[in-house]
Amino acid sequence: MTATLEAPVPSTDTDLAVRLGGVRKVFGHGAAAVTALDGVDLEVGAGEFVCLLGASGCGKTTLLNLVARLDEPTAGDIELRTSRPAVMFQEAALMPWLTAARNVELPLRLAGAGRAERRARTAELLDLVRLSGAGNKRPHELSGGMRQRVALARALASTLDGRGSGLLLMDEPFAALDAITRDVLQGELLRVWRATGSAVLFVTHDVREAVRLGQRVVLLSSRPGRVVREWSVTGLAPSEEQQVVDEVNAALREVISSHAAA
Amino acid sequence: MPRPEDAETTVGLASPQPSPQPSPDGELDSVGAGLDALDAPTGPRPVPAWRRFARAAMPPVVAIVVLIAVWQALWAAAFWPEYKLPAPLAVWQEFWSLVPSGQAASILWTSLHRAVFGFLIAVVVATPLGLVIAKVPFVRSAIGPMVTGLQNLPSVAWVPAAVLWFGLNDAAIYCVVLLGAVPSITNGLVAGIDQIPPILPRVGKVLGAGRLAAARHILLPAALPGYLAGLKQGWAFSWRSLMAAELIAVGPKLGFGLGAYLEQGRALSEMPNVIAAILLILIVGIAVELLAFRPLERAVLRARGLGGLP
Numbered sequence: 001m002t003a004t005l006e007a008p009v010p011s012t013d014t015d016l017a018v019r020l021g022g023v024r025k026v027f028g029h030g031a032a033a034v035t036a037l038d039g040v041d042l043e044v045g046a047g048e049f050v051c052l053l054g055a056s057g058c059g060k061t062t063l064l065n066l067v068a069r070l071d072e073p074t075a076g077d078i079e080l081r082t083s084r085p086a087v088m089f090q091e092a093a094l095m096p097w098l099t100a101a102r103n104v105e106l107p108l109r110l111a112g113a114g115r116a117e118r119r120a121r122t123a124e125l126l127d128l129v130r131l132s133g134a135g136n137k138r139p140h141e142l143s144g145g146m147r148q149r150v151a152l153a154r155a156l157a158s159t160l161d162g163r164g165s166g167l168l169l170m171d172e173p174f175a176a177l178d179a180i181t182r183d184v185l186q187g188e189l190l191r192v193w194r195a196t197g198s199a200v201l202f203v204t205h206d207v208r209e210a211v212r213l214g215q216r217v218v219l220l221s222s223r224p225g226r227v228v229r230e231w232s233v234t235g236l237a238p239s240e241e242q243q244v245v246d247e248v249n250a251a252l253r254e255v256i257s258s259h260a261a262a
Numbered sequence: 263m264p265r266p267e268d269a270e271t272t273v274g275l276a277s278p279q280p281s282p283q284p285s286p287d288g289e290l291d292s293v294g295a296g297l298d299a300l301d302a303p304t305g306p307r308p309v310p311a312w313r314r315f316a317r318a319a320m321p322p323v324v325a326i327v328v329l330i331a332v333w334q335a336l337w338a339a340a341f342w343p344e345y346k347l348p349a350p351l352a353v354w355q356e357f358w359s360l361v362p363s364g365q366a367a368s369i370l371w372t373s374l375h376r377a378v379f380g381f382l383i384a385v386v387v388a389t390p391l392g393l394v395i396a397k398v399p400f401v402r403s404a405i406g407p408m409v410t411g412l413q414n415l416p417s418v419a420w421v422p423a424a425v426l427w428f429g430l431n432d433a434a435i436y437c438v439v440l441l442g443a444v445p446s447i448t449n450g451l452v453a454g455i456d457q458i459p460p461i462l463p464r465v466g467k468v469l470g471a472g473r474l475a476a477a478r479h480i481l482l483p484a485a486l487p488g489y490l491a492g493l494k495q496g497w498a499f500s501w502r503s504l505m506a507a508e509l510i511a512v513g514p515k516l517g518f519g520l521g522a523y524l525e526q527g528r529a530l531s532e533m534p535n536v537i538a539a540i541l542l543i544l545i546v547g548i549a550v551e552l553l554a555f556r557p558l559e560r561a562v563l564r565a566r567g568l569g570g571l572p
Contacts, residue, residue: 068468087468093461096566097483107469110479130294140567146298158469184294 015046016081017167017199018067023076024224025062036062038224040076044167049193049200051214053207053248055256059225060203064171067201082199085167086155090175092147094139100150101126101135107158125153128192145181148173149188156196166198172205186213207248211241217248221255228255348534353541356534373504373519374546376432380439381500385493388444392451392492393477406452409445417442417499418506430513435504442503443496450492454485486562494555501547520546 025037036059044050054060065071066078068087094103101122108118126132129149139147151173159166170189174182190213193200204210210217215234218227229251233244309317330350336342337349360366395402395409420441424434458481466480482489508521516522520543527535 070464070467084470085468087465089461089465091461093459093465095462095465095480095483096568097486097562106479110466110470110475134298138565138567143298143300154469180293181297184297188294 016079017044017046017048018081018085018201019043019079020063020067021077021079023063023066023073023078025059025066025071026074035224037066037073038226040220040225040227042218042227044199044201046081047197047199049202049213049215051210051217052201052203052220053205053210053217053252054220054225055205055222055252058220058222058255060205060220061171063220063225064169064201064203067167068169080167082167083159085169086159086198088148088151088155088168088170088173090172092139092144092151094147094150094154096139098138099135100131100137100139100142100146103139103150104135104153104157107154111158121157122153125157126150128156128195129153129188143181144177145185148177148185152189152192156192156198159198166196168193168198168200170200170202172203174209175204175206182209189213207245207252211236211245211248217244219248219251219255221258345531345533348537352534353537356532357538357542360538369518369520369523370542370546372517373508373521376435376519377439377497377501377504380436380504381443381497383436384440384443384447384496384500387440388447388492388496389451391444392448392455392489393481395448396452396455402452409448412441413445413449416506417503418510420503421507421510424507425511430511431515434511435507435516438507439500439503443500446499447489447492447496450495451485451489454488454492455481457488458484487559487566487568490555490559490562494551494559497550497555498547501543501550505543 020040020042023037023040023042024035027034027036040063042050042063052060052063062071064087066073067080068085070087094100095106098106104122104125105118108121113121122135123132126135129152131146131149131153134142134146134150139150142150155168156166159168174185177185186209189200202210202213211231211233215232217231217233219229219231220226221228231244231248233241236244333350337347341347357366360369391409395406417438420438421434424437428434428437462480462484463476466476471479504519505521505524508516508519509525510521512522512525520539524536524539524543527533527539
């Protein structure tokens with residue numbers, strides 16, 4: 001069945017990964033100012049997989065950057081209940097001068113971990129994304145999908161220190177990949193998510209991807225970005241899934257069309 | 263390299279009608295493994311070392327042989343008097359006459375150790391300078407254009423000033439070398455930092471790098487190709503500046519380097535001496551490029567999958 005939630009998913013305070021309250025972000029000053037986000041309230045539970053959906057220019061990426069502390073909100077507050085969030089971008093952005101294993105090791109090195117610990121953790125993470133054999137390869141020797149998996153392992157290395165729950169922020173990480181690779185990587189991501197128990201905030205503009213991956217899909221409006229609607233999409237049967245996809249698509253179209261009128 | 267039969271199996275697995283449902287785990291795994299095997303770029307087959315050497319060494323050797331043959335022929339035709347165009351053999355004899363006494367080694371050493379030492383000082387001065395110019399906007403707009411201007415100023419123009427400041431000694435020479443090399447190395451590093459894709463520092467930040475750690479683990483390695491190009495140019499400028507300084511400033515305290523040797527040839531109207539000096543200057547330049555910078559540059563670029571160097 002389709003569940004359109006009137007109220008945000010109730011969650012007790014203790015098992016939250018991140019909470020955004022009245023977050024507002026304005027770029028520029030005076031007449032040239034652009035309001036990217038306005039009054040965004042969002043909660044992600046510990047271990048929850050939330051997909052953030054919206055048309056271009058709705059501030060999805062801005063929102064993620066705020067949570068990742070790459071940028072500061074103009075107003076409102078962002079409360080992180082986890083260790084430093086792991087971030088993945090649309091490009092793998094691996095350091096081209098480091099091997100895959102060294103790339104995964106980099107955040108551990110930055111955190112000052114010892115050599116033996118770094119080695120062990122790196123091997124573990126490469127194994128998690130099934131790239132144990134490719135540790136010595138350089139980024140240019142890997143395919144796009146393999147690079148994104150290295151980037152996932154590196155992101156996880158930056159956050160999960162083995163204790164507590166983590167938060168994984170993903171900014172359209174599969175958008176630049178071909179259909180089959182994307183399919184495989186979505187499966188991998190779900191597997192890694194289950195294995196690590198980490199919460200995920202996944203930004204995408206692909207409705208089908210959002211419904212397939214997420215437990216909850218959050219639709220943002222554009223300029224300024226606001227939370228318009230949410231769907232709980234966990235445990236849907238295939239037929240229901242198609243129905244939700246159609247419904248979300250319709251809502252997304254509505255949001256986009258409203259801009260043509262304005 | 264994937265064998266053709268591997269490719270067929272993988273395509274066979276992947277092609278059944280695409281479903282919105284995630285495929286069963288087993289199938290997904292084999293599709294994933296197939297994708298990895300197919301997608302990973304395969305490099306060209308390695309060429310044996312001797313063949314690579316032959317390919318690299320042959321063309322220049324042929325060119326040099328042809329050049330000497332033309333020279334010999336021009337000399338034999340006697341278009342110009344002997345004091346303008348000596349025979350190749352006369353130049354060789356002039357050079358060879360310096361070798362047994364150790365004078366050749368001493369001349370080379372005098373110049374080369376100055377150039378290397380001056381270059382190293384230039385690196386030490388230019389690296390922090392480049393970092394500051396690249397990262398501090400005020401400094402960049404204040405002295406960036408000046409550094410670029412200095413790069414275009416022939417450093418030989420500093421020789422008279424340096425001689426008046428320091429007298430005819432090593433300090434004057436190093437001053438000229440530094441003024442020649444520092445702007446090149448600085449600008450190389452600034453260009454290297456400017457060309458870093460902006461995503462890399464952002465990644466560094468989300469991975470938890472502070473300012474210093476980011477400079478050491480991300481900024482400097484990412485800027486290395488540009489920095490290396492600057493170093494190479496900086497070396498060329500130090501070598502040129504040194505020769506200019508040695509040629510103009512001759513004095514008892516300055517030792518007897520390649521520039522002085524060249525100047526001696528001019529003073530004595532000894533053309534074989536002049537040409538031997540020019541060739542030595544050229545050979546040192548080429549040797550440093552081939553033995554130091556080329557392998558370094560190749561290693562750096564190859565590690566990043568860049569560079570069309572053969």
